[in-house]
Amino acid sequence: MSSVAAITQRMAEIQSLVAPLDARPASSASALGTATLAAGPATGAAATFDQVLATQTAGAQAASTARNADGVPVDLARYGNGRIPTSALGTVDGTSWQMWAPAADGLSQLLAAARRDGVSIGINDAYRSYDEQVDMVRRKGLYSQGGLAAEPGTSQHGWGLAADLQLDGRATAWMQANAERFGFERTLSREPWHWEYTG
Numbered sequence: 001m002s003s004v005a006a007i008t009q010r011m012a013e014i015q016s017l018v019a020p021l022d023a024r025p026a027s028s029a030s031a032l033g034t035a036t037l038a039a040g041p042a043t044g045a046a047a048t049f050d051q052v053l054a055t056q057t058a059g060a061q062a063a064s065t066a067r068n069a070d071g072v073p074v075d076l077a078r079y080g081n082g083r084i085p086t087s088a089l090g091t092v093d094g095t096s097w098q099m100w101a102p103a104a105d106g107l108s109q110l111l112a113a114a115r116r117d118g119v120s121i122g123i124n125d126a127y128r129s130y131d132e133q134v135d136m137v138r139r140k141g142l143y144s145q146g147g148l149a150a151e152p153g154t155s156q157h158g159w160g161l162a163a164d165l166q167l168d169g170r171a172t173a174w175m176q177a178n179a180e181r182f183g184f185e186r187t188l189s190r191e192p193w194h195w196e197y198t199g
Contacts, residue, residue, distance in 0.1 A: 067199075072159055073100065073102075073159070073161075073199075075088065075100075076088065076100060076159050076160065080130075080153075081130065081133075081153045081154065081155065081158035081159055082128060082129050082130030082131070082132070082133050082152065082153060082155070082158035083129070083130060084100065084127065084158075084159070084160050086098075088100060088101060088160070089101060089104070089127060089160055090102075090103075090104030090105060091104060092104050092107045092108050092111070092123065092126065092163075093108035093111065093112070094108075094111070095123055097123045097125075097126040097127070097163070098126060098127045098160065099126045099127050099160040099161070099163060099197065100127075100159065100160035100161060100197070102183075102197070102199065103160055103161055103163075103183070103197035104160075106182045106183040106184065106197055106199075107123075107126075107163055107182070107184070107197070109182050110178070110179065110181075110182035110184060113178065113181075113182070114171070114174055114178070117174060119170055119171050119174045120168075120171060121165055121166065121167060121171045121174075121175070122165065122166030123163055123164070123165060123166065124164040124165065124166055124193065125157065125163065125164040126157065126160070126162070126163045126164075127157060127158075127160040128155060128157040128158055129158075130152055130153060130158065133149070133150070133152040133153065133155050133157070133158055134152045136148075136149040136155075137149040137151075137152060148191070156187075156196050161196050161197045161198075162194060162195065162196045162197070163194075163195055163197075164191070164193045164194055164195075165193050165194075165195055166193070167192065167193055172192060175195065179195060183197050183198055183199045184196065184197055184198070185198050
């Protein structure tokens with residue numbers, strides 16, 4: 001189950017627990033102070049709505065970052081490289097570029113932090129569908145033959161995990177010092193612009 005579907009399902013469960021609280025008379029509800037919900041049979045404790053939601057969100061995020069033996073997020077592996085549905089992609093803030101949703105969020109935070117530090121970083125490329133990967137090979141040649149494109153179906157761009165960035169010297173230095181905080185690493189020595197989300 002995708003992290004979004006898991007969160008949606010859990011929110012519906014939580015809403016069903018909250019509904020009886022909403023139906024109480026105002027005097028009864030105010031006597032509760034902060035509304036409490038049963039955290040579930042596993043804990044046997046009471047928790048606030050925010051605590052339950054935070055716990056469920058953290059669990060969904062942990063599931064979304066789990067990776068298979070090839071290092072591909074389990075949530076993505078089931079779709080196939082270059083075949084990631086729009087529902088699993090997110091848009092990097094202030095751009096039209098898309099990546100796997102957690103990667104897009106990480107890159108959005110990274111770009112905002114760079115801006116706060118007076119560093120400008122642009123994006124040249126991000127998620128590539130399988131057809132776009134085929135076109136890239138046609139235009140740039142295969143990496144294994146001295147070109148710049150991975151074999152279609154093997155690119156980290158096809159998983160929505162890679163972005164090709166516009167970096168000057170100052171931006172490159174900033175990335176080297178800060179990118180890891182946002183889950184990004186430079187993985188291809190021949191391509192200083194290519195950064196991958198490793199979580």
